[in-house]
Amino acid sequence: MEKWIEKVHEINTYNPDCKDADDYYYNTELSENISPLTKFFLNTFVNTVGQKNIIITFPDNILRPLPLIAYTSSYLRKKSTLVFTSNTRGLEKKSPRELHNLYYYMLNWDGEYLFYDIPIGYVYKDKIEAKIKMPLATRRYRKRHVDFLKQNFVTTNRPKILLYADNGTKIVENVNNILLDNKTKFKQEMKFNIGCIIFENVDRYVNSKYTSRQFINWLKEYMDEDINFIFHFSNPSSPFINYVREKTDSFVIPFSNSVLTNNNGIVEQASNYYSSVDPNESKVIERYNIDRPYFYSDESDISVFKPLIESGNIDSYFLEAKNLLKRVEEDSILNKKLYYRSLGILYSLQDLIISPSKYKIRYGDYEIGWSFYNIPQFLE
Structure with missing residues (x-):
């Protein structure tokens, strides 16, 4: 090759x-x-x-x-x-x-x-x-x-x-x-x-x-x-x-x-690479790398705790969460994959709590036109 x-x-x-x-x-x-x-x-x-x-x-x-x-x-x-x-x-x-x-x-x-x-x-x-x-x-x-x-x-x-x-x-x-x-x-x-x-x-x-x-x-x-x-x-x-x-x-x-995470050849090469590359140089090069170190780590077990916040205005809690994100130093996060998935849940939160029967999805394209579908129709 x-x-x-x-x-x-x-x-x-x-x-x-x-x-x-x-x-x-x-x-x-x-x-x-x-x-x-x-x-x-x-x-x-x-x-x-x-x-x-x-x-x-x-x-x-x-x-x-x-x-x-x-x-x-x-x-x-x-x-x-x-x-x-x-x-x-x-x-x-x-x-x-x-x-x-x-x-x-x-x-x-x-x-x-x-x-x-x-x-x-x-x-x-x-x-x-x-x-x-x-x-x-x-x-x-x-x-x-x-x-x-x-x-x-x-x-x-x-x-x-x-x-x-x-x-x-x-x-x-x-x-x-x-x-x-x-x-x-x-x-x-x-x-x-x-x-x-x-x-x-x-x-x-x-x-x-x-x-x-x-x-x-x-x-x-x-x-x-x-x-x-x-x-x-x-x-x-x-x-x-x-x-x-x-x-x-x-x-x-x-x-x-x-x-x-399971292919030993890939994991070993990646581990050797990321452990030897200069940290400052890595910040420049990683913009062109397809992978990141956290892709090779197993996902941690997630424990679900009883909610620590009381019921209330979801918009208020969502705003608090967004303000909290501004103080997060993303470069210091080890498991970024889990972090990004958590953010995905956060941004889906308002959709998840509404009545599914009333939730409509706009879908289509410019050739066939756009329509609104409920969840069962969309899944079909």
């Missing part, structure tokens, strides 16, 4: 939180220092690109190596990469699209930014927008250089990375409007020669028999084209993985919770 680092040049990453160019962690070597599991995935990807579609199952709604995956595809295939991601801000304080955009702008090859050759932008149904990020540049340099980058974004014939986060599903192959900033907008047709389409957290589109059929029917017209697909399932136990695999002729890379 060919290695990713042998097919793609060495890649470093600047640290957007570091303002001193003399700081050791200002520019960090990335290619050799990403986690073993991330290397395994990238090695698999470069050996199947152009030949096979991929399904990656991993229990995280963000596919964190996505900037590396998108660049690798565009670099090797000389074609643009379209990414279906999310614009919803969650616990990360930035949306997945904002994170991927920022961290891509930090990638460089011996000091030369990767976005010079393969620019990145936000794509919508009818326009593309340059979201240039240069947090490390001085004000004078940024003002002079951003204008050049905007022109490069418009005039280059090189591949692009397109981050799409609109509601609904639409494969954008061209746009008619270009937005460079809040003041500069002009009409110009821009076509994209797409070679790879990545669905991050595809569970958003494939979560029932009906939606899985709709999703595959929508993709059919693109299956015969020279396009690679990567489907990221954040639920490794999704009952629709096999259906998507069969219909898209995909190779499955399964990283379920049981695999991550």
Whole structure:
């Protein structure tokens, strides 16, 4: 198996939180220092690109190596990469699209930014927008250089990375409007020669028999084209993985919770890696790692205690909980997986206490329309 680092040049990453160019962690070597599991995935990807579609199952709604995956595809295939991601801000304080955009702008090859050759932008149904990020540049340099980058974004014939986060599903192959900033907008047709389409957290589109059929029917017209697909399932136990695999002729890379905690080979490599990596360096590199240390620890037993709060106004208690979260230092939490699951319960609390018979779910898409369903109807 060919290695990713042998097919793609060495890649470093600047640290957007570091303002001193003399700081050791200002520019960090990335290619050799990403986690073993991330290397395994990238090695698999470069050996199947152009030949096979991929399904990656991993229990995280963000596919964190996505900037590396998108660049690798565009670099090797000389074609643009379209990414279906999310614009919803969650616990990360930035949306997945904002994170991927920022961290891509930090990638460089011996000091030369990767976005010079393969620019990145936000794509919508009818326009593309340059979201240039240069947090490390001085004000004078940024003002002079951003204008050049905007022109490069418009005039280059090189591949692009397109981050799409609109509601609904639409494969954008061209746009008619270009937005460079809040003041500069002009009409110009821009076509994209797409070679790879990545669905991050595809569970958003494939979560029932009906939606899985709709999703595959929508993709059919693109299956015969020279396009690679990567489907990221954040639920490794999704009952629709096999259906998507069969219909898209995909190779499955399964990283379920049981695999991550019970496969001795994976656990040992991960343990050696995370025990030896420099803690400060790790904070920079982990932005591109598919995994985290807490994925390899068994879940602790949970004891259910008698409620310590009296019955009362749920909105008041919910507000108290949100204020408490502001004081939580997330970096010091050991079992972050359990922490995030607890937060999921918190944010579902208000839905859980209402009368289920009156609870309505808005569901559908822009093609068939939207309707409200009660829980039994939705489950059908």
